[in-house]
Amino acid sequence: MQVESFQYDNKTVRNFAIATIIWGVVGMTVGLWIALQLVFPTVLNLQPYFNFGRIRPLHTNAVIFAFVGNAMFMGVYYSLQRLLKARMFSDVLSKIHFWGWQLIIVAAAITLPLGISTAKEYAELEWPIDIAITLIWVVFGFNMFATIIKRRERHLYVAVWFYIATFVTVAVLHLVNSFELPVTLFKSYSWYAGVQDALVQWWYGHNAVAFFLTTPFLGLMYYFLPKAANRPVFSYKLSIIHFWALIFLYIWAGPHHLLYTALPNWAQSLGIVFSFMLIFPSWGGMINGLLTLRGAWDKVREDVILKFMVVAVTAYGMATFEGPMLSLKSINAVAHFSDWIIAHVHIGGLGWNGMLTFGILYWLIPRIYRTELYSKKLANIHFWLATLGILFYAIPMYWAGWQQVSMWKQFTESGQLKYQFLETVTYMAPFYAMRALGGALYLTGAIVGMVNFFKTISKGNLLANEDAQAPALEKTYTKHAGEHWHRWIERKPTPFLLLSLVVILIGGLVELVPTFLVKSNIPTISSVKPYTPLELQGRDIYTREGCYTCHSQMIRPFRSETERYGEYSKAGEFVYDHPFQWGSKRTGPDLAREGAGNLKKSNTWHYNHLEEPNAISTGSVMPSYSFLIDANLDTASTPLKINAMRTLGVPYAADYAHKANQDLMTQAQGISDNLKKDGIKVAPNKEIIALIAYLQRLGTDITKK
Amino acid sequence: MGVIVILIIVSVLVAGGFLLAFIWSVKTGQMEDDYTPSVRILFEDEVKVVAKK
Numbered sequence: 001m002q003v004e005s006f007q008y009d010n011k012t013v014r015n016f017a018i019a020t021i022i023w024g025v026v027g028m029t030v031g032l033w034i035a036l037q038l039v040f041p042t043v044l045n046l047q048p049y050f051n052f053g054r055i056r057p058l059h060t061n062a063v064i065f066a067f068v069g070n071a072m073f074m075g076v077y078y079s080l081q082r083l084l085k086a087r088m089f090s091d092v093l094s095k096i097h098f099w100g101w102q103l104i105i106v107a108a109a110i111t112l113p114l115g116i117s118t119a120k121e122y123a124e125l126e127w128p129i130d131i132a133i134t135l136i137w138v139v140f141g142f143n144m145f146a147t148i149i150k151r152r153e154r155h156l157y158v159a160v161w162f163y164i165a166t167f168v169t170v171a172v173l174h175l176v177n178s179f180e181l182p183v184t185l186f187k188s189y190s191w192y193a194g195v196q197d198a199l200v201q202w203w204y205g206h207n208a209v210a211f212f213l214t215t216p217f218l219g220l221m222y223y224f225l226p227k228a229a230n231r232p233v234f235s236y237k238l239s240i241i242h243f244w245a246l247i248f249l250y251i252w253a254g255p256h257h258l259l260y261t262a263l264p265n266w267a268q269s270l271g272i273v274f275s276f277m278l279i280f281p282s283w284g285g286m287i288n289g290l291l292t293l294r295g296a297w298d299k300v301r302e303d304v305i306l307k308f309m310v311v312a313v314t315a316y317g318m319a320t321f322e323g324p325m326l327s328l329k330s331i332n333a334v335a336h337f338s339d340w341i342i343a344h345v346h347i348g349g350l351g352w353n354g355m356l357t358f359g360i361l362y363w364l365i366p367r368i369y370r371t372e373l374y375s376k377k378l379a380n381i382h383f384w385l386a387t388l389g390i391l392f393y394a395i396p397m398y399w400a401g402w403q404q405v406s407m408w409k410q411f412t413e414s415g416q417l418k419y420q421f422l423e424t425v426t427y428m429a430p431f432y433a434m435r436a437l438g439g440a441l442y443l444t445g446a447i448v449g450m451v452n453f454f455k456t457i458s459k460g461n462l463l464a465n466e467d468a469q470a471p472a473l474e475k476t477y478t479k480h481a482g483e484h485w486h487r488w489i490e491r492k493p494t495p496f497l498l499l500s501l502v503v504i505l506i507g508g509l510v511e512l513v514p515t516f517l518v519k520s521n522i523p524t525i526s527s528v529k530p531y532t533p534l535e536l537q538g539r540d541i542y543t544r545e546g547c548y549t550c551h552s553q554m555i556r557p558f559r560s561e562t563e564r565y566g567e568y569s570k571a572g573e574f575v576y577d578h579p580f581q582w583g584s585k586r587t588g589p590d591l592a593r594e595g596a597g598n599l600k601k602s603n604t605w606h607y608n609h610l611e612e613p614n615a616i617s618t619g620s621v622m623p624s625y626s627f628l629i630d631a632n633l634d635t636a637s638t639p640l641k642i643n644a645m646r647t648l649g650v651p652y653a654a655d656y657a658h659k660a661n662q663d664l665m666t667q668a669q670g671i672s673d674n675l676k677k678d679g680i681k682v683a684p685n686k687e688i689i690a691l692i693a694y695l696q697r698l699g700t701d702i703t704k705k
Numbered sequence: 706m707g708v709i710v711i712l713i714i715v716s717v718l719v720a721g722g723f724l725l726a727f728i729w730s731v732k733t734g735q736m737e738d739d740y741t742p743s744v745r746i747l748f749e750d751e752v753k754v755v756a757k758k
Contacts, residue, residue: 083746156735157742165723172719176712196708203712223746232743239743240736247723251716267709 004152004472007465008081010368012094014462016074017365019102020357021450023070027062028443034059035436038587038621039429042614045623048631049113052623053546057124058112063349064122064212066105071357072216073101073140076163078364079223080147083157085470089146093139100136104129116186119543120201120579122208123177127188130178137174141167152470158239162219165247169211177204183644184637187540191648194574195262198582203254210250213353214316218242221289221313224360228305234291238284245281249274256327259336260556261582262571268329275327282320289313304379308359311387315351319344337552337586338408339428340401342435343394350390350442358382358449365453369460374452382449389442393435400431408586409560417563421589426619525572528701530650531694533638533660534667538694540641541687543581545625552583553592553698566593566699573702576650588622593699603671604678606692628688633668635661635685667693 037044037052045051077094081087088094107129111117117124125133144167148160177200180188190197226233233239255263255271290313293300300306322344326335335341366373373379407427410418531539542548555561557568569592574580593599601609608615611629613622639657646652652660668684671692675682682688730736 082749155738155742156730157746161730164726168722169719172715176715192708199712200708203716226743226747230747232740232747236743237739240739244723244727248720251719264709 002472003469005467005469006087008468009077009088009091009094009464010462010466011464012088012091012098013074013078013364014368014464015098016070016077017361017453019098020067020070020074021361021453023062023066023105024354024357025443025446025450027059027067028439028446030055030059030062032436032439032443035432035439037623038432039436041621041623047624048115048545048627051545051625053549054113054115054117056549057117057121057546058109060122061108061112061124062105064208065108068213068217068349068353068357069101071353071360072166072212072220073097074364075220075224075360076144076216078368079159079220080144080163082468083153083160083223084147084151085153085468086147086151089143089150093143097136097139097143100132100139104132104136107132111186115544115546117544117546118180118188118190118579119546119548119581120177120190120197121548121584122205123174123201124546126186127178127180127182128185130174130180133174134171134178137167137171141171152473154473157223158236158243159219159223161243162215162222165243166211166216166219169207169215169247169251173204173207173211177201181644181647183640187637189641189644189648190579192578192580193648194577194580195571197577197580198258198261198574199255199263199267201580202257206254206257207251209348210253213348214250215247217353217356218246218285220356220360221285221309224356224363225289225292225309225313228303228309228359228363229293229296229299231292231296234288234294238288242281242285242288246278246285249278249281253278253327256332257584258582259327259329259332260558261554262569262574272327272329276324279321279324282323283317286313286317286320289316304376304383305359305362307383308355308362308386311383311390312352312355312359315347315355315390319348319352322347333556333558334405334409335401336556337584338401338405339397339431340405341585343397343401346393346397347390350386350393354442354446355386358386358446361449361453365456366460368463368466369457370463371456371460374455374459378448378452382445382452385441385445385448389438389440389445392438392441394438396431396434396438400428400435403431404428408564409558411560417560421564422617422619425588425621429619525570525702527704528573528575530576530645530652531697532667533642533664534690534693535697536641536645536694537633537635537638537664538690538692538697539581541628541691542694543579547591548581548583550583550585550587550622551589551591552586553590554582555590555592561590565590566597566599567702570702573699576645578645578648578650588620591695591698595696596699596703599699600696602678603674603692603696604680606695607675607680607682607688610688610691625688625691628691629682629686631687633685633687633690635664638664 033044033050034052034056041052048054077088104125108125111126111129112124116126118126123130144163148156148164179191179200181191182188192200222233222239252274253271255267256275257271259268259272290310293306293310300310325331326341326344335344362373362379404424404427407419407424408421412418530536553569555565555568562568573592574582594601605616607629609617610625612624612626613620614624638660642652642657642660646654646657665684668689671689672682672684
């Protein structure tokens with residue numbers, strides 16, 4: 001058998017590593033900033049670009065797609081080459097992948113503070129960036145599969161399987177969820193409306209957690225943990241079972257994000273059953289990781305890399321125990337919309353993704369730079385800062401979540417709600433402060449790590465191309481006479497399979513989705529009417545400002561909610577909502593019936609409250625939106641928006657686009673005149689008028705006869 | 706709720722794809738050796754090259 005000489009590409013690995021370090025610090029800094037905004041709302045909200053609603057998506061996108069994304073690529077590019085005994089298929093593709101991904105991140109960092117957002121959580125980036133993500137993801141996939149094909153190792157190690165699942169599923173999720181109709185270069189409407197949009201979004205959202213934050217990192221765990229401990233994984237058999245069980249179960253779990261909402265009950269139950277079953281493969285994986293260190297715990301005491309990894313795997317175990325529990329209806333009824341969920345996701349983010357990433361960085365950087373780590377002591381300091389940071393973050397948030405929910409649901413003996421919503425907000429202040437302290441500790445650790453990494457880099461020399469030798473893969477197949485015609489497919493199953501899958505999906509979606517969805521958006525409640533042009537514009541301001549990051553629009557059928565917010569939400573009320581705005585967190589109160597019943601407020605109240613929330617509701621953590629008073633409404637876009645909505649099946653009259661602005665001005669003039677009675681002079685063409693019109697419309701339709 | 710049909714079709718396609726991949730991997734012997742792959746990844750292939758030079 002001939003031994004071939006080749007070289008591993010370490011340069012791309014290095015590039016992704018540096019991007020991971022820098023974006024990690026940036027993303028966590030923004031996280032700390034928004035955490036502090038909740039403590040010092042009037043000082044730290046810099047409107048309009050750096051209000052909470054605009055930079056919270058910046059934080060989530062930065063840590064998920066920039067920090068964890070780059071870390072994933074770093075680990076994949078390093079381990080894939082070595083597992084397959086082959087250099088990456090194409091250096092050019094590697095380069096396009098790296099720089100393309102960084103450009104996408106920069107585009108996100110610019111557009112999100114500008115308010116260019118689809119307002120769908122973890123998929124906020126607008127349609128041109130969505131297309132760029134698709135292209136770069138395909139480049140990544142192509143490069144990976146081409147490398148798999150030219151591999152020198154027949155067996156695909158379990159990590160490679162995790163990488164393949166990541167690529168395929170994220171591609172599918174992104175395509176389905178990003179189905180949107182462009183209105184202008186920076187504005188699109190989700191193709192789906194209301195309940196449908198919610199279901200697609202959380203099918204995506206949950207699986208983004210599964211296939212962007214979990215499966216690639218499990219692959220990394222199965223490579224780097226044994227490498228760092230220098231011992232084989234506890235049970236390779238278990239890892240195979242772990243992989244196959246996990247991917248078959250994960251994709252069905254999405255509806256657990258929508259329990260007790262207007263989603264059909266059978267879909268909720270499906271989500272719960274699969275979510276609960278997930279605990280078995282998840283814990284199988286965790287146990288496999290931890291038991292790899294059996295008999296080697298003395299190494300863990302000495303080796304900071306293993307310490308990081310042990311905390312990571314432990315956090316994975318905790319988060320994946322909590323996940324199935326939170327998907328049970330009775331627990332979800334308590335935890336949903338509260339700060340408990342914030343604690344839960346940060347156990348996953350800071351613990352699992354963060355600690356594993358740092359562990360890998362400490363292992364990998366000295367290796368590719370052919371030197372020793374600059375300082376073991378600093379690495380230990382980083383470890384303790386990060387570990388304490390997680391605890392200081394999570395414990396106050398768990399406590400806060402419980403406290404918050406108890407107050408939301410508390411009735412007096414005479415059957416009245418005991419607490420105003422605002423009381424629950426002001427009660428949170430010390431918890432939010434402690435959480436910010438935890439975040440600051442974790443960030444300090446990351447900065448210490450960054451210094452350590454860069455010092456290590458500066459004293460070493462990058463081995464850009466690492467020599468390696470391996471025997472060529474024997475061609476096991478020889479064509480024989482009289483074989484069946486389909487033998488050629490069987491010879492190249494993986495690429496063929498994936499290619500056909502992608503083709504079928506794209507073709508099927510393009511054909512099916514538009515006709516199918518427009519029909520099924522037909523309203524079921526006759527009094528629910530499309531938004532007026534002014535309300536539609538106001539709604540677009542609501543989505544632009546990221547109001548959904550703090551306000552839900554979904555009243556669940558509990559007495560504590562119907563007493564506070566009014567009649568519970570019905571699926572038929574959301575049929576014209578492109579995108580849906582149900583939200584996932586109540587830092588502020590639910591707004592589903594803001595314009596109806598007891599919650600109805602005057603235009604003047606809304607005006608004053610948007611201008612200076614704290615002046616109306618003392619202790620409110622909402623940012624000021626006084627810039628909306630000066631900003632002119634972009635009425636030129638009204639006809640485009642009406643036509644786009646018509647395309648999506650919203651029943652405006654055929655020629656309504658031309659008349660829409662007349663109606664818009666009439667309604668705006670009415671609100672302006674109404675405000676004038678209270679001595680507030682504001683021209684009808686200002687953005688605040690449109691937003692007030694939208695808020696006053698919320699939840700009113702079903703009360704009309 | 707028309708979209709749920711699409712999501713189920715897509716999910717079944719993905720799961721079906723993985724099922725085929727699973728069957729393929731079993732048939733081609735990927736699962737036959739459930740011990741040595743875990744050990745083999747611990748060996749680096751570049752060391753020998755350096756020694757030869």
